[in-house]
Amino acid sequence: MINIKNLSKYYNKSRGIENINLDVCEGDIFGFIGPNGAGKSTTIRILLNLIFPTSGTASIMGMDVIKDSKKIKYHIGYIPSDANLYDKMDVQEFLKYCANFYKVKNGDQRIAELTEWLELDIKRKMAELSMGNKKKVSIVQSLIHSPKLLILDEPTTGLDPLMQAKFFELLRAENNKGVTIFFSSHVLSEVQTFCKNVAIIKDGKIIKVENIETLRKKQLKKVTISFSEMPTENIGIRGIESIISNTGNMLSFMYSGDINDLTGYLSKKKIDNLVIEEPSLEEIFLHYYQ
Amino acid sequence: MNKNLFFKEIKRNAFSLIMWMIVISILIFFTMSFYRTFIKNQQQIIGMMGIMPSGILKFRGITNLSDLFSILGFYAANNTIYMMLLGSVYAIVLSANILLKEEYHKTAEFLLSKPITRGEVFITKWAILTMNIILLNLVADLVGLISIEVFKTGSYSIKSYLLLSFDTLLLNFLFGSIGLFISTLIKRPKPITTFSIGIVLILYFLFNISRITPSAEKFGYLSPFKYIDTNVLAPGYGIDIWHMFYFISGALVLTVLSYQIYRRKDIFT
Numbered sequence: 400m401i402n403i404k405n406l407s408k409y410y411n412k413s414r415g416i417e418n419i420n421l422d423v424c425e426g427d428i429f430g431f432i433g434p435n436g437a438g439k440s441t442t443i444r445i446l447l448n449l450i451f452p453t454s455g456t457a458s459i460m461g462m463d464v465i466k467d468s469k470k471i472k473y474h475i476g477y478i479p480s481d482a483n484l485y486d487k488m489d490v491q492e493f494l495k496y497c498a499n500f501y502k503v504k505n506g507d508q509r510i511a512e513l514t515e516w517l518e519l520d521i522k523r524k525m526a527e528l529s530m531g532n533k534k535k536v537s538i539v540q541s542l543i544h545s546p547k548l549l550i551l552d553e554p555t556t557g558l559d560p561l562m563q564a565k566f567f568e569l570l571r572a573e574n575n576k577g578v579t580i581f582f583s584s585h586v587l588s589e590v591q592t593f594c595k596n597v598a599i600i601k602d603g604k605i606i607k608v609e610n611i612e613t614l615r616k617k618q619l620k621k622v623t624i625s626f627s628e629m630p631t632e633n634i635g636i637r638g639i640e641s642i643i644s645n646t647g648n649m650l651s652f653m654y655s656g657d658i659n660d661l662t663g664y665l666s667k668k669k670i671d672n673l674v675i676e677e678p679s680l681e682e683i684f685l686h687y688y689q
Numbered sequence: 690m691n692k693n694l695f696f697k698e699i700k701r702n703a704f705s706l707i708m709w710m711i712v713i714s715i716l717i718f719f720t721m722s723f724y725r726t727f728i729k730n731q732q733q734i735i736g737m738m739g740i741m742p743s744g745i746l747k748f749r750g751i752t753n754l755s756d757l758f759s760i761l762g763f764y765a766a767n768n769t770i771y772m773m774l775l776g777s778v779y780a781i782v783l784s785a786n787i788l789l790k791e792e793y794h795k796t797a798e799f800l801l802s803k804p805i806t807r808g809e810v811f812i813t814k815w816a817i818l819t820m821n822i823i824l825l826n827l828v829a830d831l832v833g834l835i836s837i838e839v840f841k842t843g844s845y846s847i848k849s850y851l852l853l854s855f856d857t858l859l860l861n862f863l864f865g866s867i868g869l870f871i872s873t874l875i876k877r878p879k880p881i882t883t884f885s886i887g888i889v890l891i892l893y894f895l896f897n898i899s900r901i902t903p904s905a906e907k908f909g910y911l912s913p914f915k916y917i918d919t920n921v922l923a924p925g926y927g928i929d930i931w932h933m934f935y936f937i938s939g940a941l942v943l944t945v946l947s948y949q950i951y952r953r954k955d956i957f958t
Binding site for chain 1: 693701794799801804805806809953956957
């Protein structure tokens, strides 16, 4: 569906992305994850021909993203990360305007269905909409023409958890119809639960492309323990992947083992505090790929 | 050309076009309504103008005082300023923003994710620009003509009137293409309204300074205003092929360049 070959983009001399290679298969839900400034939006903007690559090529459905940009766009829906819309239009007018670009047959009906599902008031002026509601408008316009590929750039920002759930439900339904989803995010948990495959991007380079199941099997926790008295012996539990810090009575490490082993061990020790948390994306990067 | 975008753009730009039409029409008609009073007091005015420095008259584009007492001369001295200056301001403000506003309002991401090529976006917006400039000129010229007909006391050459109007339209087109060109060069999108108005004003003052200071006359040729002949009553007043060529080729070259740049431009929002 998407093929990216040796794609690089430099802004003057500063790096956007470097030598990216990526293949996304039809029907996939492909997560594209990395910290801010890693090059996610740059890659997406090249796919949409908003910006031109310095070198390399990219194609969608076998068509070149520069030469065949218009043809490609009949088949893709895009949700930008920063939902800015035409302030002076109302929601209905904007959505009709979007639909008219595609010559969709039952555009009005599709708009009605989608806006109802997302609880969006189409009579409102765009300028009056909250960030979350703007995002909903953005979601609807990306789906009006029943695209074959959805390109989503951090689509959940601004949506409340309830609406996020509805949104994912909507995306899953689209995916069941055969729609390929390219999902960029910096939130690991949503990529973990939603995507089938994931590419991790950092400093403009793809570090790893992995199946999400494989990633999930390596489920990592970040554990921080404040001991009342630091044990002198080695902590003999399997699953301690790497020590993050070890200062004073405080020990912090990545843990991939059984949580019961850990609590079992700690029950015999005197501790002041225990924190078990999801590691940040950055920490996962550091852990796996350093 | 994309119909959907075209009709949306008409709507988006209608209000400002209508406002400009109303303001310029009122200015023209209001100024022309003074013509009768003006010629009634011909003697005093000649006396008064006699003690003015000639520079002031030249600044207003008056080379021959008696020209002012003919309706067309009066119109040219007073009113072309509206369409030459204000019309050009309208043209450059519209053109400088018509493409760029999609970028600084961050709506370009939506527009360009739709099935429309850069070329189509450019041509559609250019068509709106051209159409609006023509409409503003048509209305202004019509109001000018009506006010001449209403307040005239003798005959005048309609041919000279139309020629002057046509020259002004070409001037507006040239400023329209300058605005487009500048906007395609902007890398980090922000509104450039003030900057573009500044360009028109600077070129206008450059032209005026060249008219009153002989030593600065050469610099006047840097300003497009210099190529408009407002001497409507001069015996040889007619079509100047070279001036027309200057306007048309200038506008054409800048528009084609802008088109090429826009097609290859990185759009940041």
